[in-house]
Amino acid sequence: MYPNQDIEQIEKYLTNQLSESEKIAFEGRLEKDEVLRATYSKHELAHKALDYLITKNLKQQLMELEAADEEQVEEADQDNIISINRKKNKTRRLRWIGLAATFALLVSFVFLNYFNQSSLTGPALANSLYQLPEASIRAADGNPIYPEVLLEEGIQALNNRDYAKAIDQLTQIPEDGAYFYEAQYFLGHAYYNSDQFADALKAFDIMISSDDFRFLPDANWFALLSCVALENDCQNRLNTILNNPKHKYYNAALKLKRQL
Amino acid sequence: MTAVTLNNELVNQIKLGGLNRQRAIAQIYQDKRLKKQVVDFVHKNSGSKEDGIDIFHEGIIAFDENVRKEKYRGEGDLKGYLYSICRFIWLNRLKRDRRMVYTSENEQLDDIIYDTPETKSLKDEQKHLLDQVLGQLSEKCQKILEMWKLSYRMEEIATQVGLKDAGVARRQRYKCYQKLIQFLDEKPTLKNLLK
Numbered sequence: 001m002y003p004n005q006d007i008e009q010i011e012k013y014l015t016n017q018l019s020e021s022e023k024i025a026f027e028g029r030l031e032k033d034e035v036l037r038a039t040y041s042k043h044e045l046a047h048k049a050l051d052y053l054i055t056k057n058l059k060q061q062l063m064e065l066e067a068a069d070e071e072q073v074e075e076a077d078q079d080n081i082i083s084i085n086r087k088k089n090k091t092r093r094l095r096w097i098g099l100a101a102t103f104a105l106l107v108s109f110v111f112l113n114y115f116n117q118s119s120l121t122g123p124a125l126a127n128s129l130y131q132l133p134e135a136s137i138r139a140a141d142g143n144p145i146y147p148e149v150l151l152e153e154g155i156q157a158l159n160n161r162d163y164a165k166a167i168d169q170l171t172q173i174p175e176d177g178a179y180f181y182e183a184q185y186f187l188g189h190a191y192y193n194s195d196q197f198a199d200a201l202k203a204f205d206i207m208i209s210s211d212d213f214r215f216l217p218d219a220n221w222f223a224l225l226s227c228v229a230l231e232n233d234c235q236n237r238l239n240t241i242l243n244n245p246k247h248k249y250y251n252a253a254l255k256l257k258r259q260l
Numbered sequence: 261m262t263a264v265t266l267n268n269e270l271v272n273q274i275k276l277g278g279l280n281r282q283r284a285i286a287q288i289y290q291d292k293r294l295k296k297q298v299v300d301f302v303h304k305n306s307g308s309k310e311d312g313i314d315i316f317h318e319g320i321i322a323f324d325e326n327v328r329k330e331k332y333r334g335e336g337d338l339k340g341y342l343y344s345i346c347r348f349i350w351l352n353r354l355k356r357d358r359r360m361v362y363t364s365e366n367e368q369l370d371d372i373i374y375d376t377p378e379t380k381s382l383k384d385e386q387k388h389l390l391d392q393v394l395g396q397l398s399e400k401c402q403k404i405l406e407m408w409k410l411s412y413r414m415e416e417i418a419t420q421v422g423l424k425d426a427g428v429a430r431r432q433r434y435k436c437y438q439k440l441i442q443f444l445d446e447k448p449t450l451k452n453l454l455k
Contacts, residue, residue, distance in 0.1 A: 016329070016330055041451065042441050042444065042445065043441070045441075045444045045450070045451055046437065046440050046441050046444060047409070049390055049393060049394060049440060049444060050405055050406065050409040050440075051325065051409070052386075052387070052390045052394075053390075053394055053402060053405070053406050053409075054406055054409060054410060055321050055325065057406065058285070058320075058321050058324060059317060059321060062289065062317040062320060062321075063317070065286075065289060066313060066317070181283075210283055
């Protein structure tokens with residue numbers, strides 16, 4: 001076998017790309033061929049070094065995730081302590097303001113029913129809170145991360161408000177494709193802006209099912225808006241956000257809750 | 261989705277590498293219940309909370325490696341397997357450090373390395389030499405090689421690292437890989453340690 005073919009075989013063996021019979025044949029050659037064995041050792045060592053690099057970086061990433069989690073828990077605990085202290089002070093005053101609060105509620109009820117001609121529900125409510133996010137994914141240096149043509153063109157169409165084209169491009173990305181879940185996120189926006197709320201909800205839910213933490217908070221929020229636009233029961237989706245005070249859309253969800 | 265389907269999906273995602281692997285690992289990491297089980301086990305066996313978290317991380321790392329090297333193909337319950345790895349790592353660490361172990365669990369998992377004081381110092385030396393060799397490569401080269409080893413596509417590598425296209429990434433990968441082999445060749449001690 002020629003040297004380049006040997007190296008190709010070695011790399012395939014080290015990356016488990018050989019069939020069982022090919023592996024056995026290769027191992028047989030290794031035993032007999034000293035030159036091949038020497039070359040193999042070098043490549044094997046290189047792969048072990050890369051395995052070590054992967055392990056080291058994964059460890060670092062897990063530690064960073066852990067540190068970020070602990071920071072969130074500490075801040076949430078701080079908020080809880082502050083809110084508990086505030087509650088204690090409030091209890092004394094509650095009795096005195098009880099009557100005033102009841103009166104205020106009655107007035108608000110009358111006001112809302114007789115003077116507020118534009119109480120929002122369904123699509124109108126969802127649209128009042130919807131904002132198309134910046135539809136691009138870029139690396140720190142500003143270059144786009146996704147060179148995949150369909151995804152890029154789909155995002156471009158979304159930015160140009162050509163939602164039909166965006167849907168056409170993004171629905172072509174196959175389920176086993178590398179960017180399927182990212183495409184679902186942008187597809188959700190394309191559907192939403194075409195008033196196809198059921199399809200939007202489905203697309204956002206697919207994105208949520210991937211558990212990709214880069215998009216999860218946004219997908220949760222826009223899935224919620226799609227649900228509201230459909231006038232479905234969205235309490236569980238709302239609670240998903242409201243149960244996490246650090247959620248990106250926590251304040252927006254509070255605002256939505258007041259209006260529902 | 262059944263547990264078996266979920267098992268297989270996570271395992272397949274890790275094997276696919278790239279972003280799929282990242283998602284799968286994130287999903288496993290976010291399993292708070294499993295993490296709590298591991299931390300509780302470590303705590304009941306002479307460990308601190310920090311030890312428990314460290315073991316949980318070590319378990320995920322070992323699991324990831326086992327899947328990529330096809331030592332675990334999705335047989336049995338994934339969470340049970342990962343929990344067993346964590347338990348094994350901790351018990352061996354206790355034995356290595358000669359701390360008392362109040363448990364009768366003595367399972368052996370062939371794929372997990374057993375650390376004796378001798379192997380631990382050997383490992384530290386290996387790590388030190390590997391750090392030296394990898395440190396000789398530029399950060400860009402390290403990134404390219406790591407992503408290539410994790411089965412990222414050349415287009416993804418090119419974009420992440422700021423190269424013109426997949427062809428340039430392919431050539432760069434080749435050069436970086438040759439450099440790595442050369443630097444490793446210059447460290448014969450490492451070759452013996454890693455046998």
